[in-house]
Amino acid sequence: xxxxxxxxxxxxxxxxxxxKVITPQVFGDNRGYFMETYNYNDFKAAGIDQVFVQDNxxxxxxxxxxxxxxxxNYPQDKLVRVIKGEVYDVVVDLRxxxxxxxxxxxxxxxxxNKKQFFVPKNFAHGFLVLSDYAEFCYKCTDFYxxxxxxxxxxxxPDIGVEWNIPEGMELIMSEKDKKWGGIKEFKR
Numbered sequence: 001x002x003x004x005x006x007x008x009x010x011x012x013x014x015x016x017x018x019x020k021v022i023t024p025q026v027f028g029d030n031r032g033y034f035m036e037t038y039n040y041n042d043f044k045a046a047g048i049d050q051v052f053v054q055d056n057x058x059x060x061x062x063x064x065x066x067x068x069x070x071x072x073n074y075p076q077d078k079l080v081r082v083i084k085g086e087v088y089d090v091v092v093d094l095r096x097x098x099x100x101x102x103x104x105x106x107x108x109x110x111x112x113n114k115k116q117f118f119v120p121k122n123f124a125h126g127f128l129v130l131s132d133y134a135e136f137c138y139k140c141t142d143f144y145x146x147x148x149x150x151x152x153x154x155x156x157p158d159i160g161v162e163w164n165i166p167e168g169m170e171l172i173m174s175e176k177d178k179k180w181g182g183i184k185e186f187k188r
Contacts, residue, residue: 003036006046011103016093018120020048021107022079026114035114037081038139048118050077052139057083060129060136064172065163067126068092068152068180075121077141085134086110087127090161092152094186095122102183104161109136124152128163128171151180158183 009019024035080089090106109115119125
């Protein structure tokens with residue numbers, strides 16, 4: 001027990017309930033390092049009592065922006081991390097009864113800082129690759145349903161995500177990620 005540090009996430013001075021940044025304890029020596037990336041007991045003690053049913057991994061090059069995605073009828077809790085490179089990971093609260101509905105939060109995830117991000121159900125999620133190459137892993141509490149996918153426009157001014165895109169970076173996105181609607185359309 002106690003092999004992780006858990007931070008609450010705050011947007012505009014308000015704690016976003018359920019959203020957490022997790023830093024594992026890393027044991028290193030001249031051979032390299034060891035860490036537990038997931039331990040049910042430690043996560044349960046931190047208030048994350050989930051059963052994960054699917055693991056995913058993606059690889060992307062610098063400038064790739066994926067998101068902001070969510071599942072409409074089969075929402076997923078996610079535990080995300082980067083095993084190679086660095087990304088700026090962003091979520092938007094879509095829980096209509098939440099005091100932080102429409103608020104966003106971002107965190108740098110990298111192979112160096114080894115941080116993980118627990119994203120509860122009903123959040124839109126996306127990331128921007130900052131390194132030349134990145135490998136991104138995530139555990140999910142429900143299976144992916146392709147016909148259930150939803151999204152928000154990454155640049156929606158009503159959300160106002162500050163992506164802090166490095167000068168000269170050319171963004172690479174899927175066609176669908178360029179065409180999602182904004183948070184106002186989601187409210188309806």
